Amino acid sequence: MLKLYFHPSPNPLKVALFLEEAGLSYEVVAIDTRKGEQHGEAFRAINPNAKTPALTDGDVKVFDSNAILLYLAEKTGLFLPANAPQARADMHSWLMFVATGIGPYCGQAVHFKHFAPEPKEYAVNRYSFEAERHWKLVDERLAGREWMVGDTYTLVDMAVWGWARMIPRAMGPEAWALLPNVKRHLDAINARPAAQRAEALKERFAFKQEFDDQARQALFPQNARLGL
Numbered sequence: 001m002l003k004l005y006f007h008p009s010p011n012p013l014k015v016a017l018f019l020e021e022a023g024l025s026y027e028v029v030a031i032d033t034r035k036g037e038q039h040g041e042a043f044r045a046i047n048p049n050a051k052t053p054a055l056t057d058g059d060v061k062v063f064d065s066n067a068i069l070l071y072l073a074e075k076t077g078l079f080l081p082a083n084a085p086q087a088r089a090d091m092h093s094w095l096m097f098v099a100t101g102i103g104p105y106c107g108q109a110v111h112f113k114h115f116a117p118e119p120k121e122y123a124v125n126r127y128s129f130e131a132e133r134h135w136k137l138v139d140e141r142l143a144g145r146e147w148m149v150g151d152t153y154t155l156v157d158m159a160v161w162g163w164a165r166m167i168p169r170a171m172g173p174e175a176w177a178l179l180p181n182v183k184r185h186l187d188a189i190n191a192r193p194a195a196q197r198a199e200a201l202k203e204r205f206a207f208k209q210e211f212d213d214q215a216r217q218a219l220f221p222q223n224a225r226l227g228l
């Protein structure tokens with residue numbers, strides 16, 4: 001049995017989308033990161049990085065969303081691009097680009113825009129600039145093509161979807177004017193029943209909504225060093 005360790009956030013949602021698209025049977029284990037459940041010993045035995053998502057497949061453990069997408073695609077043979085050198089190279093390049101560029105820069109853009117204490121202008125400018133620069137590259141990639149790699153829907157599109165949903169929060173609602181191809185790609189995936197099922201997973205659990213001291217300590221443990 002597959003078990004998805006889940007919080008309704010961009011990285012876990014990519015994996016939920018794959019599982020739903022593939023029609024795989026899986027159990028969802030809620031990890032309420034605002035309550036600090038990611039730091040528990042049992043979860044860290046699965047993901048030493050103490051972040052969601054993680055997946056277990058029997059005795060196999062896999063963490064980091066893009067690694068999980070690759071694991072599931074290799075396991076099932078689904079949502080991979082053609083088995084040709086350029087298509088596989090494109091898959092790896094864009095997947096790593098999402099993992100090392102889109103995810104971290106959007107995550108930090110959200111953090112500094114919405115959560116960091118003042119003064120923060122320098123950090124907001126750096127991360128929103130880099131988030132925009134990365135998304136413009138995805139937008140150029142999607143100009144004149146339906147999907148990120150080859151001419152079919154693959155795991156790379158799912159990786160992009162997880163964070164594209166967050167663009168207004170990371171960059172402001174006006175960002176869509178700069179990214180028409182990303183918006184078209186997002187709308188196409190949002191219209192898929194699997195995406196709607198992935199988004200609906202959060203309704204099954206009472207995830208903590210309040211952003212209080214408990215949530216701040218769980219998500220921003222570094223603040224303790226500054227006495228915040």
Ligand SMILES: N[C@@H](CCC(=O)N[C@@H](CS)C(=O)NCC(=O)O)C(=O)O
Nearest residue numbers: 009010011033051052053064065219
């Ligand atoms: N590189 C990791 C990043 C995972 C990550 O940052 N997950 C967030 C949700 S999107 C999380 O669990 N945050 C809780 C925390 O930082 O304590 C991946 O792609 O899975």
